[in-house]
Amino acid sequence: MRRISFLTAGMAAIALTLSGCGGSGDEKTTDSSAATEASETTEAPETTPADTDTETTEPEETEPAGTGALVEGASGELDIFTWWTAGSEALGLEQLILVLEAKYPDIEFVNGGNAAGQGGSGKEVLATRMNAGDPPDTFQAHAGKEMQDYIDADQLTDVGYLYDQFGLRDAFPEDLVAMLTQDGKIYSIPSNVHRANVLWASVPALEAAGLSTTDAYYASIDDFIAALEQVKTNAPDITPLSIGTTWCQVHLLETVLIAELGADGYNGLFDGTTDWAGADVTAALEKFATLMSYTNEDRDSVEWEPPIQMIEEGTAAFNIMGDWAPASFDAYGSVAGADYLYAPSPGTQGIFDFLADAYGVTNGAPHPKAAEAWIDVISSKEGQIGFNKVKGSIPARVDIDLEAEGFSAYQLSAAEDFASNAIVGSIQHGCAVTIKQGNAINEAVSKFNTGATDLAGFQAELVTAMS
Amino acid sequence: MAASITRKRRGRFRRYGPPLLLISPSVILIGIFVYGLIGSAFQTSMTSAHSAAEFTGKQPTEFVFLGNYTAWLATKEAHHALLNQLIFTAVFLGGTLSLGFLWAWLLDKRAKAEGIFRSVYLFPMAVSAVAAGVVWKWLLNPNRDAKAYGLNRLFQTLGLDFMQNSWWTKNLTWGIAAIAMPAIWQMAGYVMALFLAGFRGIPNELREAARVDGANEWKLYRHVIFPQLSPVALSAIIIIGHMSLKTFDLIMSISKHTNYQTKIPAIEMYRYMAEGDYANAAMVGVVLLLIVLVLIIPYLIHTTRAEKNR
Numbered sequence: 027m028r029r030i031s032f033l034t035a036g037m038a039a040i041a042l043t044l045s046g047c048g049g050s051g052d053e054k055t056t057d058s059s060a061a062t063e064a065s066e067t068t069e070a071p072e073t074t075p076a077d078t079d080t081e082t083t084e085p086e087e088t089e090p091a092g093t094g095a096l097v098e099g100a101s102g103e104l105d106i107f108t109w110w111t112a113g114s115e116a117l118g119l120e121q122l123i124l125v126l127e128a129k130y131p132d133i134e135f136v137n138g139g140n141a142a143g144q145g146g147s148g149k150e151v152l153a154t155r156m157n158a159g160d161p162p163d164t165f166q167a168h169a170g171k172e173m174q175d176y177i178d179a180d181q182l183t184d185v186g187y188l189y190d191q192f193g194l195r196d197a198f199p200e201d202l203v204a205m206l207t208q209d210g211k212i213y214s215i216p217s218n219v220h221r222a223n224v225l226w227a228s229v230p231a232l233e234a235a236g237l238s239t240t241d242a243y244y245a246s247i248d249d250f251i252a253a254l255e256q257v258k259t260n261a262p263d264i265t266p267l268s269i270g271t272t273w274c275q276v277h278l279l280e281t282v283l284i285a286e287l288g289a290d291g292y293n294g295l296f297d298g299t300t301d302w303a304g305a306d307v308t309a310a311l312e313k314f315a316t317l318m319s320y321t322n323e324d325r326d327s328v329e330w331e332p333p334i335q336m337i338e339e340g341t342a343a344f345n346i347m348g349d350w351a352p353a354s355f356d357a358y359g360s361v362a363g364a365d366y367l368y369a370p371s372p373g374t375q376g377i378f379d380f381l382a383d384a385y386g387v388t389n390g391a392p393h394p395k396a397a398e399a400w401i402d403v404i405s406s407k408e409g410q411i412g413f414n415k416v417k418g419s420i421p422a423r424v425d426i427d428l429e430a431e432g433f434s435a436y437q438l439s440a441a442e443d444f445a446s447n448a449i450v451g452s453i454q455h456g457c458a459v460t461i462k463q464g465n466a467i468n469e470a471v472s473k474f475n476t477g478a479t480d481l482a483g484f485q486a487e488l489v490t491a492m493s
Numbered sequence: 494m495a496a497s498i499t500r501k502r503r504g505r506f507r508r509y510g511p512p513l514l515l516i517s518p519s520v521i522l523i524g525i526f527v528y529g530l531i532g533s534a535f536q537t538s539m540t541s542a543h544s545a546a547e548f549t550g551k552q553p554t555e556f557v558f559l560g561n562y563t564a565w566l567a568t569k570e571a572h573h574a575l576l577n578q579l580i581f582t583a584v585f586l587g588g589t590l591s592l593g594f595l596w597a598w599l600l601d602k603r604a605k606a607e608g609i610f611r612s613v614y615l616f617p618m619a620v621s622a623v624a625a626g627v628v629w630k631w632l633l634n635p636n637r638d639a640k641a642y643g644l645n646r647l648f649q650t651l652g653l654d655f656m657q658n659s660w661w662t663k664n665l666t667w668g669i670a671a672i673a674m675p676a677i678w679q680m681a682g683y684v685m686a687l688f689l690a691g692f693r694g695i696p697n698e699l700r701e702a703a704r705v706d707g708a709n710e711w712k713l714y715r716h717v718i719f720p721q722l723s724p725v726a727l728s729a730i731i732i733i734g735h736m737s738l739k740t741f742d743l744i745m746s747i748s749k750h751t752n753y754q755t756k757i758p759a760i761e762m763y764r765y766m767a768e769g770d771y772a773n774a775a776m777v778g779v780v781l782l783l784i785v786l787v788l789i790i791p792y793l794i795h796t797t798r799a800e801k802n803r
Contacts, residue, residue: 179546272751
């Protein structure tokens with residue numbers, strides 16, 4: 027049933043986005059400040075002195091907080107591929123389009139991802155277009171290794187010069203820029219940042235189990251397992267750890283690996299300094315298997331939302347999921363602190379398991395200037411504030427005063443950690459591994475959790491997946 | 494003489510020309526978009542284009558002949574996918590044929606309100622596989638006892654607690670059979686329609702003649718009705734059999750392509766495609782095509798022979 031309501035919401039959001047695009051044509055001519063801002067860079071024939079008298083209704087358009095257009099001579103169509111077509115993502119995209127219209131009134135936003143449908147199928151359509159030599163100007167992907175295929179195929183351009191031009195090397199944390207740089211080149215610019223290693227806990231369930239209802243942080247996986255055991259003994263009707271299908275299980279696995287190996291050990295898994303076949307990985311996998319024994323029976327048949335709903339309803343005690351979960355808590359009416367708690371996932375205090383949506387400029391983009399303008403929009407202060415406030419993620423920029431901008435308490439805490447913690451890349455969400463490696467890890471986890479392999483076989487498959 | 498030859502030629506053109514012209518657009522289109530693309534897939538499947546860079550020619554590829562086939566067929570995953578396909582097809586075929594036959598037989602007995610029943614049995618066909626999948630995903634939820642819903646809840650309500658089932662989620666070998674249930678639910682009505690047409694096509698005189706000759710009900714079916722229905726059954730097997738090889742949307746909406754329990758070759762093809770491994774995606778596609786051919790070719794031979802004999 028939930029699924030259906032999501033679909034309806036998605037439809038409504040698509041309709042909103044479309045109407046937002048449709049309205050842009052009229053706003054162009056009436057929006058005075060945006061036109062003046064861009065007037066030095068574009069011909070903008072409609073910018074006449076008379077326009078300054080025209081009334082504007084949108085306050086954030088008349089007084090943009092940022093520095094204005096950074097790309098000169100950008101006009102025409104922006105052929106973009108994004109699947110932010112539903113829910114909070116679609117609302118966030120609308121904010122970005124508003125910023126685009128304000129900064130670059132001569133650019134027309136055309137989303138090829140809308141027609142292709144969201145998520146899975148959208149990526150295939152994108153790959154087909156890229157490989158057929160008909161790339162969009164820019165497209166959405168997870169920042170990091172997920173883009174490797176495109177980079178190897180020479181389908182993305184180095185956007186290091188945009189980092190310099192827009193001053194992003196200072197605006198983004200050093201760890202992040204280092205993680206996105208390969209051989210001195212950078213191919214993507216993150217629009218938002220999510221944290222994957224967050225533990226969500228249900229206050230009523232914790233109460234029933236006799237666990238702390240104020241602090242949900244556990245210093246190690248072993249402590250966490252003891253807590254799960256306590257839930258099982260004291261409240262047999264409550265699922266100790268709720269979880270969804272394969273990708274959620276991989277998500278759990280990566281937080282266990284981070285906890286057991288530490289930030290450096292975990293990062294070493296991807297540069298060859300930590301051995302996937304090593305004894306410490308074996309120990310981590312054993313703990314992962316123990317954790318899986320406390321999970322709900324229907325895990326393979328549900329996405330991430332029903333397990334989070336179990337936390338909202340108090341039928342499960344804990345859940346480990348990325349920080350897109352608050353959108354669901356808000357929709358249900360759960361209040362942080364009173365109804366649910368959040369904390370870094372067990373044993374990962376001081377580490378930020380990072381993932382981000384990002385955009386790059388394609389090689390052979392039909393409108394490269396428009397693509398650069400889009401990069402300016404998503405990386406600018408006003409773009410990152412507008413988008414992330416609505417989507418629930420945090421800006422990749424660390425030079426924004428989030429409190430003054432009215433971000434939520436969770437977002438403030440996440441941003442604080444992002445600026446100060448060690449940053450590691452997510453496995454499941456495309457930062458640390460390529461699509462092929464990610465698929466192989468998913469398959470290995472699914473086989474292990476359905477009993478097709480034992481622990482040794484599981485570890486051997488992980489080694490093969492990463493080789 | 495010369496005039497008669499031209500007339501003959503003109504006659505031949507009159508006879509073959511217009512039909513040839515008429516079908517040539519579809520011959521050309523099918524040639525390019527069906528056979529041309531089959532050829533292209535076959536060619537891709539014999540290269541080492543395992544990434545976008547190799548596929549687009551930025552990195553060199555080599556011709557590996559049947560290397561991709563032998564490599565894939567040697568893996569445990571491939572055996573699992575093929576066995577899943579076999580079990581799924583067997584359960585799907587068995588279920589639709591027996592249910593379809595049973596319903597058709599009951600309706601042929603001039604059941605009351607035949608029209609209503611016929612429509613009820615046919616309705617599920619009108620539901621798209623994805624929509625059916627979403628509903629059945631919920632029905633086949635593996636939660637038990639206090640947490641149960643869907644079919645497991647129904648069993649509890651009926652006092653059949655022992656029937657509660659983990660459906661497709663736990664059993665690696667037979668789990669796929671649970672996914673065949675919605676497929677049967679969708680297609681059994683169609684098979685019923687086929688059989689019903691078969692039943693109605695048997696002239697009443699034959700039954701009467703058999704009865705006059707002293708045949709009891711079983712003998713009547715065994716020697717008169719079943720032989721007349723066998724072409725219908727064969728068509729049903731071919732249609733349902735090749736549909737089961739194409740089952741993809743149903744599995745994707747009930748389970749997920751990452752779930753090992755429900756992996757079949759079509760899902761494997763999707764996975765390869767999604768990760769840019771075009772050579773292996775094409776390879777699995779060709780394997781599926783060959784399996785379909787094994788089903789279709791004997792059928793084609795059979796029907797052409799039957800038509801010649803007519």
